[in-house]
Amino acid sequence: MSATQRAVLIRAYGGAAAAEVADIARPAAGPGQVLVRVRAAGVNGIDWKVREGYVRDAFPLQLPAVLGIEMAGAVAAVGPGASRFRAGDRVMGPLGRLGAYADFVTVDETNLVLTPPGLDDVHAAGVPVAAVAAWHSLHHAGPITAGQRILIHGAAGGLGGYAVQYARRAGAEVFATAATAHLEYVRSLGADHVIDYRTQRFEEIARDIDLVVDYVGGDVLDRSWQVLTKHGAIVGTSSPDILARTPPGRRGLWFTNKPDAALLERLAAEIAKGTLISKLSEVVGFDGIPAAIERNRTGPRIGKVVADFSR
The missing domain is CATH 3.90.180.10 (Medium-chain alcohol dehydrogenases, catalytic domain)
Structure with missing residues (x-):
């Protein structure tokens, strides 16, 4: 050998x-x-x-x-x-x-x-990595309950596809962003509202969101604060500086998988x-x-x- x-x-x-x-x-x-x-x-x-x-x-x-x-x-x-x-x-x-x-x-x-x-x-x-990280990131801000409104960015990707399924199983109302070519796939996973990030502004569609799970980062994180409820949270996996970018009075959490x-x-x-x-x-x-x-x-x-x- x-x-x-x-x-x-x-x-x-x-x-x-x-x-x-x-x-x-x-x-x-x-x-x-x-x-x-x-x-x-x-x-x-x-x-x-x-x-x-x-x-x-x-x-x-x-x-x-x-x-x-x-x-x-x-x-x-x-x-x-x-x-x-x-x-x-x-x-x-x-x-x-x-x-x-x-x-x-x-x-x-x-x-x-x-x-x-x-x-x-x-x-x-x-x-x-994806199956486990999607589960833990979805629950990182607290338990998921029926009726919660959850926005998942990057919903067609490795983590996002699992997160859509987990959230749907828990009875949440799922908003999901994806590219034009991937919309039907995300819809097939159980997303209630599928948003084409190439042609639509998610902040004009998703309102009163209890939890944003951000697998994308960049300006998507900065645009997401406005869609949250008063006590809503954003869990980020792609923005190591999320805590520094969290506005006063808002809840932003950095997630790393184990x-x-x-x-x-x-x-x-x-x-x-x-x-x-x-x-x-x-x-x-x-x-x-x-x-x-x-x-x-x-x-x-x-x-x-x-x-x-x-x-």
Whole structure:
């Protein structure tokens, strides 16, 4: 077995060319960890934000750094003290850090769950971060109750698609923004009011909103305060400076995701059964990861992009 492996990494912060495919040393599982042979990995917005140094204050790195935060594969080896899995088990999960774009990766066993039999590795790789983060971000400001009016920005994306479904299940009235080509998809997920952000101003349609979940950021955050009720809140995942941009008397919350294996296990089972919709818009090969990261930055898309390491 080779002592090196493929990886997608950055040596310095920068644009599209900063992410490259290179050979690095293969790791060994430490205490409480398993070594996973990665078969597929999900592409996320955090990849290009890390690449460009956009979140360097929130997530300081030692460069070079391997990108990627979620994956699916099979356990190759078990480290000292790890007991939840054995070699050969199919697993999926977030790393809880960077490093998923590599043929082998070490992961704390507490972050992982067994991949349901009805879910292949490519589809499984796009689930761990978005499905869990959408759930926790939706509930970050407090419990969701029937009749609440919720506005979800970026509703066709990886997180947004799940958030629409969760909010609808809870009995909320769901307002959702999306690009023109993605409106019908968002409507099919259960959104009550679908807003085309290219041709419509959401603040002219969404009123008396109890909760805004902002997966977009930029000026969308600044325009969203006016649609809130007096005690409404905005949860942001794309604006690290949301607290500084929160007007006096308003409630703005910054959300960062954390692994939640118990929740992931439940949601993955629902996806495998078909009771929760998980959408892939594109599957790329390993060498296509750097370009896929850049496409994630430059344009909206439905659902998730996943890299199939066998391609």
